[in-house]
Amino acid sequence: MANKSEKRSSAGVLNKLSHVALAVWAILIIYPLIFTFLAAFKNNTEIFIGNPFALPSNWDFGSFGRAWTEANVGTYFLNSLFVVSISTFGTMLLGAMAAYVLARYEFIGNRFIYFLFIAGLAFPVYLALTPLYIVVQELGLLGTHTGLILVYIAYSLPFTVFFLAAFFKTLPNAVAEAAMIDGASHTKLFFRVMMPMAKPGLISITIFNIIGQWNQYVLPVSLLPGGAEGQEKWLLTQGIANISTAAGYQADWPALFAALSIAIIPMIIVYTIFQRQIQSGLTAGAVK
Amino acid sequence: MRQGKYPFVIGFLIAPLALYGMFVLRPIAAAVQVSMTNWSGLSPDFDFVGLENFQKLLDDDKVWLAAKHHVFLLVTLPVITIALALFFAFLLNMGGGTRGGTMTGVWGSKFYRVVFFLPQVLAVVIVGVIFGRVYAPDDSGILNRLLALFGVDAVQFLPEFGLWSILGVLVWQAVGFYVVLFAAGMSSIPAEIYEAAVMDGASRVTIFFRVTIPLLMETIKVAWVYLGILAMDAFALVMVLSIDEGGPDSATTVLPVQIYKSGIRESDYGYASALGVALAVFTIIFAVLSLRGGKRNAVEH
Numbered sequence: 001m002a003n004k005s006e007k008r009s010s011a012g013v014l015n016k017l018s019h020v021a022l023a024v025w026a027i028l029i030i031y032p033l034i035f036t037f038l039a040a041f042k043n044n045t046e047i048f049i050g051n052p053f054a055l056p057s058n059w060d061f062g063s064f065g066r067a068w069t070e071a072n073v074g075t076y077f078l079n080s081l082f083v084v085s086i087s088t089f090g091t092m093l094l095g096a097m098a099a100y101v102l103a104r105y106e107f108i109g110n111r112f113i114y115f116l117f118i119a120g121l122a123f124p125v126y127l128a129l130t131p132l133y134i135v136v137q138e139l140g141l142l143g144t145h146t147g148l149i150l151v152y153i154a155y156s157l158p159f160t161v162f163f164l165a166a167f168f169k170t171l172p173n174a175v176a177e178a179a180m181i182d183g184a185s186h187t188k189l190f191f192r193v194m195m196p197m198a199k200p201g202l203i204s205i206t207i208f209n210i211i212g213q214w215n216q217y218v219l220p221v222s223l224l225p226g227g228a229e230g231q232e233k234w235l236l237t238q239g240i241a242n243i244s245t246a247a248g249y250q251a252d253w254p255a256l257f258a259a260l261s262i263a264i265i266p267m268i269i270v271y272t273i274f275q276r277q278i279q280s281g282l283t284a285g286a287v288k
Numbered sequence: 289m290r291q292g293k294y295p296f297v298i299g300f301l302i303a304p305l306a307l308y309g310m311f312v313l314r315p316i317a318a319a320v321q322v323s324m325t326n327w328s329g330l331s332p333d334f335d336f337v338g339l340e341n342f343q344k345l346l347d348d349d350k351v352w353l354a355a356k357h358h359v360f361l362l363v364t365l366p367v368i369t370i371a372l373a374l375f376f377a378f379l380l381n382m383g384g385g386t387r388g389g390t391m392t393g394v395w396g397s398k399f400y401r402v403v404f405f406l407p408q409v410l411a412v413v414i415v416g417v418i419f420g421r422v423y424a425p426d427d428s429g430i431l432n433r434l435l436a437l438f439g440v441d442a443v444q445f446l447p448e449f450g451l452w453s454i455l456g457v458l459v460w461q462a463v464g465f466y467v468v469l470f471a472a473g474m475s476s477i478p479a480e481i482y483e484a485a486v487m488d489g490a491s492r493v494t495i496f497f498r499v500t501i502p503l504l505m506e507t508i509k510v511a512w513v514y515l516g517i518l519a520m521d522a523f524a525l526v527m528v529l530s531i532d533e534g535g536p537d538s539a540t541t542v543l544p545v546q547i548y549k550s551g552i553r554e555s556d557y558g559y560a561s562a563l564g565v566a567l568a569v570f571t572i573i574f575a576v577l578s579l580r581g582g583k584r585n586a587v588e589h
Contacts, residue, residue, distance in 0.1 A: 052430045113305065123571075123572075126523070129547055129548065130560045136311075154310065185292075218548070241417070260414055275402050279468050
């Protein structure tokens, strides 16, 4: 009896301790983000001398306007949106096409091409950074969104092909055979039958690619050099990094934090809505 | 029935292969080639210098410093992240104690799962800029303000503990991903195993170390490889957060930063490519060793 109640009370303590541990970590995650949002309304003095846990003295939305127009964050944001929409679409289309034929058609060189794609997973992007810069330059695509989009697609293909090929293999043969007997062409079979059937896998990997490409930093910073004209082409991550490193203590820090908020808030909203799909999309690769 | 198979196969493969060959394979091949030349990128002509760049690399103090930092991150990042993630995942799945013989998660575990994973969707660059204020060296910094509550003097995080500060952000961002990964693994462990353990009077601590961790070993190994690869990177964070992009005085530099600086900034293409080859060899050796260790166990299962 005594033993049992002892056990229960120790379980109670453990329970409380686990709540404390979880709550502390949750605060550690959330507070820096709340701070960022609050700092957008503060002034330089409040940010650099004030209490980081204090509220801003007045709620001035001006910093958001300055960030969007003067610091070009609006342009960077739209550039990122443009590049990532096209490159993710291209990645999924080309990746699905390659994965599909590699997974479901037998032909000479199939294994070789498959392993060629998979090999790309082993090499860090930094290995080829300098030659990549030269290749893009030779093609006259340095400093262009077209160049960056093509490079994003190329670098996203190994994982996309790897994952989708595994997925296409699991799809049943019966439906495909029935469609072929009905006289569907290979192309039609792919777009009308196989793609809809592969939807869950496609959604996961689309999310994976959107987040990966949206957060990409080393490729834009290498392939979209600055300069008077070049800077207009910059992407959000690169633009924000530049504002922060170039900014001295005299700079417009509230605008920087407004810029960070502009970059973060859409991500938080999208994440909260789709958190289940996003979590499964991002962890899909590790579970496979 | 399979008429016209080859035109179809070729049609579907040509565009992906062309892009992949042009922007991934060709640069990789070129990196290996260029690493054995003294090409500056500015002059059209260059000489084959054999392994001279690799010799220079071995004599470069910054490279050794960077390698040392990778080894530090390679050990600390996986150990800390996996330990924290296992702990949190266990609390989320089973911290609520036993109800009717089955283990339940703590109250609010759904909320915690959503919050913990959140940093994963934020760009590393943005996280780096925010942590500039978290680590600020006086009591306007979030961490120092908290430490002041306990009477601790302001800590010079970035100037004096640069690498630990970088590690802190990497852990902060990574833990949630592995919480979700491990939580999924834990929930796929059959309930009967836990029921049996609970019946035998095992405490939660015993269950955690004797049941959960051994059964999750495969997932933990995958996590180890992923985190190891992350430890080879850290580029964006070092560029944005550390003092002087890898400083102070190279105290936080990593190989990708050295590649970027000597390649893109200084146009020393030959040397930068040699650094790239070294990093790739380093990464591949790590991945192969880890995966081989994993495979042997998988066979036993």
